[in-house]
Amino acid sequence: ADWTAAVAAVRAVPTAGRVLLVCHVNPDGDALGSMLGFALGLRRLGLRQVQAAFPGPQRLPEPLRGLPGEQLLVPAAEAVADPDLLISFDAASESRLGELADRLTTAGSTLVLDHHASNPGFGAVNLVDPRAAATSVLVDELLNRLGVPLDAEIAECLYVALTTDTGSFRFAATTAAVHRFAARLLATGIRPGDISLRVLDTRPFGAVQLSAEVVGRARLEPGAADGHGLVWTWATQDDLARHGQPAYVLEALIDSVRCTAEADVSCVVKQTADSEWAVSLRSKGAVDVSRVAVALGGGGHQLAAGFTGRGSVDEVVEAIRRELTGALLVPTGG
Ligand code: 5GP
Ligand code: MN
Ligand code: MN
Known part of the structure; x- marks a missing residue:
């Protein structure tokens, strides 16, 4: 993973530069949470034109609505056509970005954050680590290297992402480092019971x-x-x-x-x-x-x-x- 190049790619964007964040079609908690958590981080860095989008005409599933940073979401049809920087989250391949994949060619530069072993590295800079339990682990590391501290809003997004992809800390990728990450997220004051109930455990009859x-x-x-x-x-x-x-x-x-x-x-x-x-x-x-x-x-x-x-x-x-x-x-x- 090329952290230095990733940090440089983000730092190269001026405050008025346009950044488009995208994630895979039918976003899950990791795709959406990683994307919105990082979008909030970019806002904290002072970037003014930050958009987040996922492919397709669908609305978000009810359990994933209401996350912090949701106001930065735009419909795919309204996403900026030629961003200065495109960042992809949790997408194993270009095709998982649907109609937003064309931005890979129109964007000034491209950054890919993902944890699928099959990811070919379709960005100019690629942070792809198959050992990462969730893409949000990579988001956390990049935010840290950019000097953006975790706050409760970013943490809620990353917590949703982490619990989704680890099956609430049950799957094999749940390492000691994953629990240390979760501990840092909880230390911001987020309420894990409320979040899990809303995102994972609420369905219509x-x-x-x-x-x-x-x-x-x-x-x-x-x-x-x-x-x-x-x-x-x-x-x-x-x-x-x-x-x-x-x-x-x-x-x-x-x-x-x-x-x-x-x-x-x-x-x-x-x-x-x-x-x-x-x-x-x-x-x-x-x-x-x-x-x-x-x-x-x-x-x-x-x-x-x-x-x-x-x-x-x-x-x-x-x-x-x-x-x-x-x-x-x-x-x-x-
Ligand atoms: P799920 O069964 O939860 O939809 O997906 C499980 C895993 O398979 C996820 O890591 C997801 O990225 C991957 N996956 C699911 N459907 C597809 C697909 O149609 N294409 C690709 N490339 N990956 C998929
Ligand atoms: Mn996913
Ligand atoms: Mn994932």
């Missing part, structure tokens, strides 16, 4: 009922994934419509399905259009699901990955079964 239906139809295939087992389920746009729910409520379902003891690999196939599906993959450790996702046109981490599937549910799951064979991280019987 219809979403609870929809979850029961989708989890209830899950299939277990003990023989798939080279004998490590696969559990999978799917949700259609009709399921959402019948329960009157927005698509984001499906994002939590993988966390119910992946508990299955008999399966190392879990999968939720979520319809986004006719014959188009957003696929979430999780592994407990025996299988590298990022290899599966990359092979099918997506990306992610060894234990959490995703891709866009085409065709019927059965065709999408069949493609996953095919790629799972040979995607072992540790040899069987080893």
